[in-house]
Amino acid sequence: MASAPSKLYADDVNLVVVLLDTNPFFWSSSSLSFSQSLSHVLAFFNAILTLNQLNQVVVIATGYNSCDYIFDSASDLNRSYENGRMPVMSSSLLQKLEEFLIKDEQLSKEEPDGRIKSSLFSGSLSMALCHIQRVFRSGALHPHPRILCLQGSPDGPEQYVAIMNAIFSAQRSEVPIDSCYIGAQNSAFLQQASYITGGVHHKPQNLDGLFQYLMTIFATDLHSRSFIHLPKPVGVDFRASCFCHKNTIDMGYICCVCLSIFCKQHKKCSTCGGCAGQKKRGQMCDCRLEILHLSP
Amino acid sequence: MPRVKIIAKNFMDMVASLPAIKLDMLYRNQFICEAILRSLPPLAKKYVLQMLYIDAPITCKSLQEWVLADGFSKHNVAIDRLVQLRVFEVTDRKKETTYKLNPTFQTSLRKHLIHGGILPREPMSPNVIAKLPTSEELDAYALEQWECFLLQLISSGQAEKSSSFGSSMMRIFQRGLLRQREKEAPRLTDCGFQFLLMDTNAQLWHVIREYISNSEEQGVDQADLIAFLLELSFHTTSEAYNLDTLTDDQTAMIKDLADLGLVKLQKGSKESWFIPTKLATNLSVSLADTTSRKQGFVVVETNFRIYAYSSSKLHCEILRLFSRVEYQLPNLIVGAITKESLYNAFDNGITAEQIVTFLQQNAHPRVAEKVPSVPENVSDQIRLWESDLKRVEMTPAHFYDEFHSRDVFEAASDFARIHSDLLWEDAKKMHMVVRAEINTLMLEHLHGKNR
Numbered sequence: 027m028a029s030a031p032s033k034l035y036a037d038d039v040n041l042v043v044v045l046l047d048t049n050p051f052f053w054s055s056s057s058l059s060f061s062q063s064l065s066h067v068l069a070f071f072n073a074i075l076t077l078n079q080l081n082q083v084v085v086i087a088t089g090y091n092s093c094d095y096i097f098d099s100a101s102d103l104n105r106s107y108e109n110g111r112m113p114v115m116s117s118s119l120l121q122k123l124e125e126f127l128i129k130d131e132q133l134s135k136e137e138p139d140g141r142i143k144s145s146l147f148s149g150s151l152s153m154a155l156c157h158i159q160r161v162f163r164s165g166a167l168h169p170h171p172r173i174l175c176l177q178g179s180p181d182g183p184e185q186y187v188a189i190m191n192a193i194f195s196a197q198r199s200e201v202p203i204d205s206c207y208i209g210a211q212n213s214a215f216l217q218q219a220s221y222i223t224g225g226v227h228h229k230p231q232n233l234d235g236l237f238q239y240l241m242t243i244f245a246t247d248l249h250s251r252s253f254i255h256l257p258k259p260v261g262v263d264f265r266a267s268c269f270c271h272k273n274t275i276d277m278g279y280i281c282c283v284c285l286s287i288f289c290k291q292h293k294k295c296s297t298c299g300g301c302a303g304q305k306k307r308g309q310m311c312d313c314r315l316e317i318l319h320l321s322p
Numbered sequence: 323m324p325r326v327k328i329i330a331k332n333f334m335d336m337v338a339s340l341p342a343i344k345l346d347m348l349y350r351n352q353f354i355c356e357a358i359l360r361s362l363p364p365l366a367k368k369y370v371l372q373m374l375y376i377d378a379p380i381t382c383k384s385l386q387e388w389v390l391a392d393g394f395s396k397h398n399v400a401i402d403r404l405v406q407l408r409v410f411e412v413t414d415r416k417k418e419t420t421y422k423l424n425p426t427f428q429t430s431l432r433k434h435l436i437h438g439g440i441l442p443r444e445p446m447s448p449n450v451i452a453k454l455p456t457s458e459e460l461d462a463y464a465l466e467q468w469e470c471f472l473l474q475l476i477s478s479g480q481a482e483k484s485s486s487f488g489s490s491m492m493r494i495f496q497r498g499l500l501r502q503r504e505k506e507a508p509r510l511t512d513c514g515f516q517f518l519l520m521d522t523n524a525q526l527w528h529v530i531r532e533y534i535s536n537s538e539e540q541g542v543d544q545a546d547l548i549a550f551l552l553e554l555s556f557h558t559t560s561e562a563y564n565l566d567t568l569t570d571d572q573t574a575m576i577k578d579l580a581d582l583g584l585v586k587l588q589k590g591s592k593e594s595w596f597i598p599t600k601l602a603t604n605l606s607v608s609l610a611d612t613t614s615r616k617q618g619f620v621v622v623e624t625n626f627r628i629y630a631y632s633s634s635k636l637h638c639e640i641l642r643l644f645s646r647v648e649y650q651l652p653n654l655i656v657g658a659i660t661k662e663s664l665y666n667a668f669d670n671g672i673t674a675e676q677i678v679t680f681l682q683q684n685a686h687p688r689v690a691e692k693v694p695s696v697p698e699n700v701s702d703q704i705r706l707w708e709s710d711l712k713r714v715e716m717t718p719a720h721f722y723d724e725f726h727s728r729d730v731f732e733a734a735s736d737f738a739r740i741h742s743d744l745l746w747e748d749a750k751k752m753h754m755v756v757r758a759e760i761n762t763l764m765l766e767h768l769h770g771k772n773r
Contacts, residue, residue: 038364072435076356077367079604241371250364253393 038247041169043154051143058233066237089130093150144182178209186267214263352434357552366400379420445561464599467583555605562595618684630655674708718758
């Protein structure tokens, strides 16, 4: 699958929508503490706002059970802080973050054991895309949008369908998704997202220098990306999850009509309906298709 | 005629020409560092931020490795700019040059990113102030002041009231833009026309540059004024700031800035204050080369008619430069682009490219989203009419004939051909036309042959 070509932009005005991972299960076991990483990230936001007067930053927190807007640099509340002080240092961001974390924890119910402790990435990605659509409709003079994901939690296969749909709509709207993975293993979803939409994926080696990684790679505006060396995808993990059990699979069955993936042969395709044995919509093929690992 | 390009970059050139000590003092101010950062080309901004926390010098070669092959020219432009503004310090060792960030700049910017900056003045509390103008009133005021100033600048009879700039100041601003012959009204030079077609911020920077260079001659420190201006762009619009917080030089400057429309001065019972307008706070947006982002007002139709939704006299004057204005309604100016009006414009030194760019940048929001915002037949026709005037290209040359023999002729034509200055030759009649630059060499060559 070829990655999306990057548009040519005339200037370097950017709207960066940042998806900040606040999953407590991840942060409690991470080598970098949440407050330390927050100081790196806040300085990074300040840097983006310093680069150009018209740049905007929107922060969406990705929690364990929910996601919400934390900060919008273009909102009127933050504009009134503009009297010289950096708007991001204003207490409103930290206050809202704390309120969000408390709310997120209250939504926790008893989970069955064995479920991977992933954050609600699909939710925040969809929220980001909706916000960007609103920006597109605000007129011709909008800043060029892109999405930056700061994730550390592992992938949750049950979110596969939603995430892939969001990635394809981002590809359609030509919005690049950059991803910075600060967790232990690799994230297939983030790699695929960056590859398909033409963004940059990177896993920093040394988390103490997170700010420098962010400045060097992720602060590059869309205009300069055609001139600067950025990390290229090495090998993207294209494995899919099956639609029925949400397990990651290498080999499976595919419906001829809607191309939904299943791990076992079903009589009826749950996505588009229809029965096997009749030449109708939704008839399942008998062939087992192997999902190949594609290398770029 | 040598064409002087008036662009906003002139202001940064002026900053760059300050002596190193003064620049260092300027860089102690965090807001100036931010304004300078914003004025750099995008690649240069990236380099500064990447090297912000690197203390060791980086070799030229390592810097080049950051860039793809396509970007080398931009890379060189960025590095030149950074060295010129003394943001990068260059050390030339034996084999390679290394770059390091200016330490004062580095410290200021680091502090700015982590802690943010605090302006030397706070807005006044609403209890003291009687009533502040709304943002619409402020915008209208700024626009009115600026247009009045511009109309007076181009000596148009349309100016309703004159600004308080003395006639000597106005003459300084008009330097290069207007030319006056005896007994004639002053006419715009071609630079003057280009100036009118530039966007507001570029015009503003040009005027400010002239103002600051002039004040240097009167003994006021340039660096102080530059610092004050750049700081002004970080104030909040529609907030009042007490005049007591300004130094004497700054107070004098504020009065002139009020005439330009950058601030609004108001007096209360005890104190007086100034309110920055959008013109002031948008100053730092336009220091860089990027395209302007403002709302346009011109609709160009495929039948060469222009509809400009504006009631401003300045816009009418500008449209009169290259089109024939037909009607002026309370909110609309109707005109047509004709061959005569364009020939008039070309005679005055305006190029087709400038006209098309002006129409594109000021396109009404309704048509701005269409691609192209100016219909292709109109832009093509404007360019064709311009090339009509350039069909004949003139090169100064010399004509040689009456050669003594064919050998001499052929030697001479070879000589000219080697220097690629031979324009035409006729071998039968032994005539040839040679570019004027090579004339003396040619005569020496022929004399040498004769001996």
